[in-house]
Amino acid sequence: MSMSSTELQELARKCRVEIVKMVYRAQAGHPGGSLSEIDLIAALYANYLRVKPDSPDWEDRDRFILSKGHASPGMYAILAEMGFISKQDLESYRVLGGVCQGHVDMKWCPGVDFSAGSLGMGLSFGMGCAISGRLKNSERQIFVMLGDGEIQEGSIWEAAMAAKHHELGNLKVILDRNRIQNDDFCETQMRMFDIPAKWQAFGWSVKEINGHDMEEVVEGLDFLKNTNDNPAILIAHTVKGKGVSYMEDNPSFHGAAPNDEQFAIAMAELGEVVN
Amino acid sequence: MAATRDGYGQALLDLADNEKVVVLEADLGKSTKSLHFRKQYPERTISCGIGEQNMLLTAAGLASSGFIPFASTFAIFTERAFEQMRNGVARPNLAVHLCGSHGGTHTGTDGSSAQSIEDLAIFRTLPNVVVLHPCDDVSTRLLTMQLADLSQPSYTRTARNKTPVMYDGRESEIEIGKGVIIKQGTDVAIIACGVMVSESIKAAEQLISEGISATVIDMHTIKPLDEELIETMAKSCGAIVTAEDHNIIGGLGGAVAEYLSSNIPTPLERVGVKDRFGESGQADEMLDLMEISSPHIASAAIRAINRKK
Structure with a gap:
């Protein structure tokens, strides 16, 4: 049963609430990139990924690789919604012994396929998963989420070249183009120029969408799911911190937690009643 | 070879x-x-x-x-x-x-x-x-x-260039994590890896003329280190030499030193590249230039033995 756009929007809203709560409780973490990616991830899990929450290691599952692993609250929120982990597990974010490590980790959290935390690695790992699927004649699809700052890493382009060389049509990238990285806006750190043209030049199929318009998100994910003769990338234009006014487009909330007053504002803006 | x-x-x-x-x-x-x-x-x-x-x-x-x-x-x-x-x-x-x-x-x-x-x-x-x-x-x-x-x-x-074959007929002795005694001696144990194993055999032969009986061990597994074998050698020989074509810092010599110093302090001489880079040269020339070829191992063995109390 696939969810309607309205249902997906509500799912993403609930995830946003949990993202802000996780970071607020831990007084640390990365809300900005979690809020920018969440519409995409929520729709992907709800309507596209072939996974089994009660059997997270099912060999033939689709893979989702969050390469921008600092945006872990977004992934934990959807994993809890899907039933891979419990809502209570979300309280373990950044807590000693918790399944919700600071960066997503396959050794700690059910449903996580890749131990992230170092940028530029997930696409190569996804390539290995994609070759594995091909060698096993499996229909499994591999989805990798990259940040836009992340593609400044040279190893991303090693992988982009290699994925086309090996014609990995089962490898799909979602690029969270939120225009902000750790220190500042991407353009101040390393000018990006024409990102779609770069991927096209590497031989990839490319589509651009507004990553917060759920109908466009669905169209974009349809494009990825149905492009199986070529590696494909969905460039999703997003807003860092989307949904919380003072976080939106604000480099300060790449990796910072809200204080008490800010937390209350965020909950109100996200339509959450807090006792 | x-x-x-x-x-x-x-x-x-x-x-x-x-x-x-x-x-x-x-x-x-x-x-x-x-x-x-x-x-x-x-x-x-x-x-x-x-x-x-x-x-x-x-x-x-x-x-x-x-x-x-x-x-x-x-x-x-x-x-x-x-x-x-x-x-x-x-x-x-x-x-x-x-x-x-x-x-x-x-x-x-x-x-x-x-x-x-x-x-x-x-x-x-x-x-x-x-x-x-x-x-x-x-x-x-x-x-x-x-x-x-x-x-x-x-x-x-692995290494680019040819080295003597040591294990023809001794295949059953090879196991990850277990050092192999290639030659048994009593006065000093030379623990080597890679191309330095055959150099250590040569050194042991040179030491015979000095009246020294040396054990030579092939420590092909650097990690996990065969601590049991090292302990046995420390006790039976009382002096240890390590030999490696690697920086003197952090490799086999470092690993053996870490073990000995914490567990069974024993005179140890480390033969290795002395924290410098190499240059172009033939393989044997490089071992001489780096002061890790067999005469250098033999000298280290004598130094280690002289440090026994």
């Missing part, structure tokens, strides 16, 4: 019946000897071009999906992917087997850019990673085959 890298190439062929075995190359398959596998099993060989970082993580993805990946390049270029090995392979404990050929100054005329003298040290610092440096083609083949049954990642250093 044979090169350890040939033992690696042969092992891949011998492992090929296991369909989980896959091979990754970064444009140096002709050199590391994975090319023989590629020619017979192209569908299970993944060319990564000249891109070591991508190779390591592609291997990690394959390992996470149930395959047994063997990836190789020059020892020096494995270092470019060190952080991939650390974060993408060792941390999630994925059984990726990385082989660095052309290790050490013995690599010769290619010069210092190709002579890795720090690989054993850096990979030894990674939790979960097994580190091997075999001395001949027979042991390299057998150790590489044993890796396929290992549930953790590994780094194996």
Whole structure:
């Protein structure tokens, strides 16, 4: 049963609430990139990924690789919604012994396929998963989420070249183009120029969408799911911190937690009643 | 005489019946000897071009999906992917087997850019990673085959140039994690790895004329270190020499020193590259220039013995 756009929007809203709560409780973490990616991830899990929450290691599952692993609250929120982990597990974010490590980790959290935390690695790992699927004649699809700052890493382009060389049509990238990285806006750190043209030049199929318009998100994910003769990338234009006014487009909330007053504002803006 | 890298190439062929075995190359398959596998099993060989970082993580993805990946390049270029090995392979404990050929100054005329003298040290610092440096083609083949049954990642250093065959007829003695007594003596134990094992045998022969009886051990597994054997040698010989074609910092000598100093303090002399880079030269010339050839090992043995109380 696939969810309607309205249902997906509500799912993403609930995830946003949990993202802000996780970071607020831990007084640390990365809300900005979690809020920018969440519409995409929520729709992907709800309507596209072939996974089994009660059997997270099912060999033939689709893979989702969050390469921008600092945006872990977004992934934990959807994993809890899907039933891979419990809502209570979300309280373990950044807590000693918790399944919700600071960066997503396959050794700690059910449903996580890749131990992230170092940028530029997930696409190569996804390539290995994609070759594995091909060698096993499996229909499994591999989805990798990259940040836009992340593609400044040279190893991303090693992988982009290699994925086309090996014609990995089962490898799909979602690029969270939120225009902000750790220190500042991407353009101040390393000018990006024409990102779609770069991927096209590497031989990839490319589509651009507004990553917060759920109908466009669905169209974009349809494009990825149905492009199986070529590696494909969905460039999703997003807003860092989307949904919380003072976080939106604000480099300060790449990796910072809200204080008490800010937390209350965020909950109100996200339509959450807090006792 | 044979090169350890040939033992690696042969092992891949011998492992090929296991369909989980896959091979990754970064444009140096002709050199590391994975090319023989590629020619017979192209569908299970993944060319990564000249891109070591991508190779390591592609291997990690394959390992996470149930395959047994063997990836190789020059020892020096494995270092470019060190952080991939650390974060993408060792941390999630994925059984990726990385082989660095052309290790050490013995690599010769290619010069210092190709002579890795720090690989054993850096990979030894990674939790979960097994580190091997075999001395001949027979042991390299057998150790590489044993890796396929290992549930953790590994780094194996092989050498470019030929060295004497030590294990013809002694194949059953080869086991990951177990040092091998190649020659038994009483006055000093020379613990060596790689190309330095045969140099140590020569040193032991030279020491006979000095009236010294030396044990020679092939410590092909740098990690996990065979501490039991080292303890036995410390007790029976009372003086230890380590010999490696590697920086004096952090390699086999470092590992043995760490063990001895904390457990059974024993006179130890470390023969290795003295924290400097190499240059172009023939393999044997390099061992002399680096002061690690057999006469230097023999001198170190005498120094160690003289330090016995």
